[in-house]
Amino acid sequence: MPESMSVRIVDRFKIPDGNVTIEKARVPLGTIKKDRQTLNIARSSFAVYNCTFSKDVSEDITVFIDELDDYKEITTYKKAFDFNIYYSSKDHLLFSDANTPVTKAFLKALRETDGVDIIFSTPHFDFDKISNQFQQTKGIRFSTTDQGVSAKAMSGSSVDSNQEAVDALQNDDATQIIGALDIGNHGYTIMLTQSGTIVCFSKLFEYDRLEHPMLSFSLDVLKKVQFLS
Structure with a gap:
């Protein structure tokens, strides 16, 4: 199976301490919390953040609805994701082990969260x-x-x-x-x-x-x- 990482260039990354709830229009979308561990890989040091996020997924599936006591076909549903992001202040890099659509939506919502101050961009490869x-x-x-x-x-x-x-x-x-x-x-x-x-x-x-x-x-x-x- 292919494995992937998403990467962003970060100019500023300030996250409040503790478990931060990410909301949009007062609807909780996910959370972010700094892990106690710090990773040292080669000459880079990474702070680890544990993240959760719910994103709308367009897919035809059949689900069982308890209230109806029956199955129903749906085309859109919310899917929950658990993943980590790794931030290096020295290298100004952020890596996410979520896929690119989830990472993109998560960082956008995170940037708009009260108390969060982050500036990031997508790298441009030659x-x-x-x-x-x-x-x-x-x-x-x-x-x-x-x-x-x-x-x-x-x-x-x-x-x-x-x-x-x-x-x-x-x-x-x-x-x-x-x-x-x-x-x-x-x-x-x-x-x-x-x-x-x-x-x-x-x-x-x-x-x-x-x-x-x-x-x-x-x-x-x-x-x-x-x-x-």
């Missing part, structure tokens, strides 16, 4: 430079001005030799890139997106013995592609 660092570029998704088409996706063993894909990389139109990257003694197939997602499609090998394998791997990916020094 996919043209990163493509040249891959052992092999396997996939590219990019925006286009073609009539009736807003985006195109290409995949293959040498997708970066296609002129349209090359132009997208050089013109900074690419929104997603997939490629093979060597880290340590192993090769990994990864995906980076301009929405701030890092995905690993390969087994994490020696990272699996670590307490937070995907966080450690994500840091190494960002260093390998020279996003972090």
Whole structure:
């Protein structure tokens, strides 16, 4: 199964002590609370925050309604998520082990919560430079001005030799890139997106013995592609 992390650049991150309730129009959406532990990974130190969040999900499912004593098909429901975020004040980075849609909605609601003072942005990756660092570029998704088409996706063993894909990389139109990257003694197939997602499609090998394998791997990916020094 692919594993992913969401990443944001943080300029300011101030959260009140204790369990903070995240609300919208006085409706509770989730919580955030600083964990007692601090993670030290390589030369980075991370404060850990335990988070919960409820988000509307559009999906056709059948549920049993106690009041009706019957089953009913629904197309939208609220789903609860439990996850952690990891904040490094030194590196000005925030990682979330929730998926990108949940992370995006959570941070937006958190930013609007009373007593919270955070400023963050989505990182912008230089996919043209990163493509040249891959052992092999396997996939590219990019925006286009073609009539009736807003985006195109290409995949293959040498997708970066296609002129349209090359132009997208050089013109900074690419929104997603997939490629093979060597880290340590192993090769990994990864995906980076301009929405701030890092995905690993390969087994994490020696990272699996670590307490937070995907966080450690994500840091190494960002260093390998020279996003972090």
